[in-house]
Amino acid sequence: MIKINKLSKIYEKLTAVDNLTLEIQDNEIFGLLGPNGAGKTTLIHMLATLLKPTSGNAIVNGFDITKESSKVRASIGIVFQVPSSDDLLTGYENLKIHAYLYGISPDIREKRISDALELVGLTERKNDQVKKYSGGMRRRLEIARGLIHNPKVLFLDEPTLGLDPSSRETMGNTSKNSLKKKKCQ
Ligand SMILES: Nc1ncnc2c1ncn2[C@@H]1O[C@H](COP(=O)(O)OP(=O)(O)OP(=O)(O)O)[C@@H](O)[C@H]1O
Ligand SMILES: [Mg+2]
Incomplete structure (x- = not known):
């Protein structure tokens, strides 16, 4: 994968990621741990x-990050460490723009949005x-936004930041379930 x-x-003189070689297999949940400033966000x-x-x-x-950036982007989802939703819009509108x-396609758009809102427990607050x-x-x-286009790979930068214990558990179960589904395909 x-x-x-x-x-x-290297940012000017500071080496943030140093000669990293690593392979992550299909259907694998990979956690990157490191102290503040270790280079996790830079790598993602x-x-x-x-x-x-x-x-x-x-x-x-299967796509080269330097030569096939649009194909990489179309196949991934990303949840940033720093929130990036438009806070003047509603939750629903943010997902619709995404x-x-x-x-x-329009025929599945509304269903995807409502499924994503349901998954993260925001249906009642969507407006x-x-x-x-x-x-x-x-x-x-x-997180809902990162998942809405069914990406093959989802990058979560500090995935449980700000989540309560029950939301953390839901996140963990969602990852495991989507993994099981993929393994069955
Ligand atoms: N745009 C930038 N210009 C210069 N230095 C940067 C820039 N972005 C990050 N750095 C430096 O690169 C190093 C790695 O930063 P990075 O944000 O990747 O770490 P991190 O592991 O994600 O940390 P955290 O756990 O705090 O999120 C840090 O020393 C940081 O100051
Ligand atoms: Mg970071």
């Missing part, structure tokens, strides 16, 4: 083609502006 080969990122941003590596390369879903951007959400609700909306 992901093949990283001698990947490095390179794999998601938001940041150019200084050297080395990686293949995500569905448009990812070209989800509220995001600025009126709690921190954990915002986080849950971002």
